[in-house]
Amino acid sequence: MFLIIKAKLTKSELALVDEGDPDGIVSGALFKMRFPRGVVVTAYPPEIKSNYLIRAIRWDFVADLPCPGKARLRADHHLSNTPCAAVEFYDPNAPASALLALKALGLEENPTASKLVSLAVETDTAQITSQEAMDLEAAVKGADFKGKLHLIEVLAKKGVDALNDEKVKEYIERYRKNKSRTEEFAALLQPPPKEVIVFFKKDYKLSYRYLTILLEKSGADFTFILVPKGLFRYRVYAGAKPESGYNAASIVEPLGGGGHKFAAGATFRSISSAKALKKVLPLLKQALGRDSIDIIVVEDDGLKKTTLS
Ligand SMILES: [Mn+2]
Incomplete structure (x- = not known):
């Protein structure tokens, strides 16, 4: 300033x-x-x-x-x-x-x-x-x-x-190092589902945008990554493969975010990760036309798959 x-x-x-x-x-x-x-x-x-x-x-x-x-x-x-x-x-x-x-x-x-x-x-x-x-x-x-x-x-x-x-x-x-850690992480998700939703319990300082690109390259049509950023703030990285019919920008709009159809993001406040998930869940359900959403949860002891409805 x-x-x-x-x-x-x-x-x-x-x-x-x-x-x-x-x-x-x-x-x-x-x-x-x-x-x-x-x-x-x-x-x-x-x-x-x-x-x-x-x-x-x-x-x-x-x-x-x-x-x-x-x-x-x-x-x-x-x-x-x-x-x-x-x-x-x-x-x-x-x-x-x-x-x-x-x-x-x-x-x-x-x-x-x-x-x-x-x-x-x-x-x-x-x-x-x-x-x-x-x-x-x-x-x-x-x-x-x-x-x-x-x-x-x-x-x-x-x-x-x-x-x-x-x-x-x-x-x-510095970025190269982040990138290779991100590639190592993406390798754990191979082959990715068509719609990949990943929730990081903490910020592992990966290149999350690059992660959406890697997942799309290896078969995902829609990517949605939720990461805590500092105290009570959460960041969403959404991606959609062109011609897949998904719209990354419209899903993050209710969160105050924006961007392009194929790559968009949002930052929003939430007091807990449970509340943050609660906030994005209805948006995902609506955008993907599903009653329940499969989520990959990442924490220190590894990856867990969970279904939320
Ligand atoms: Mn631009």
Whole structure:
């Protein structure tokens, strides 16, 4: 929040971007290319609704996030977000917000910027083919709050070459380790059922989004992962294989979440894991058209299968 105050005092342009994925981070880097003195603040989508300061500020640029209230320019492609800014580059059919940000910031002729956008498109559509896109995704996932700001800085300065920055290489390595632990876990669920619902009793710091992708690759059509995040907070990662007919976004909407049809998430509060399960159970029953739901419960002593109705 210090960043916001600093930007206002120095009259710098102020941007707000999604901190969770390369799309938001690349959008932030594009903003820094256009406004080198500008200040980028990162946030998770649920914070936009709950954070008073974020809602009170007038933002010059917002990307890959819901409307914070007052915004001059916004680039976004989320169906669940309603346009609000004075100038909107909003297209739910766009493969990435960064592509809209490229146009919004007038950087279409800039090859360094365009290259970064192509990586954001690869990651945001879950069609990663290049090593660079893989590394960028790893860097974003492996970086902590400060690391993400550093990543935005170097991406703006060096473009794709930022992936060779010493600190950025550390983020990539950190994520690689998480990834291999996640692969080991996914191997325990082979072959997965068509509809996989996993409840983690505690946060094992896996890459849960990656887990949904692994399970979908090995045969699941619908994935739903529930994990506690800190005190009284729970995070849902929902995924649906394209053409499977499931909709990941609509199932998390009642939890205050959002996203895309094929990948969506939500964070909600609950005082106990029993209550958290009670909250998601009716949503699952409705979405899957079942009276009872098979759940894989993960705890320290292993995996247990249970059926809840
Ligand atoms: Mn996006």
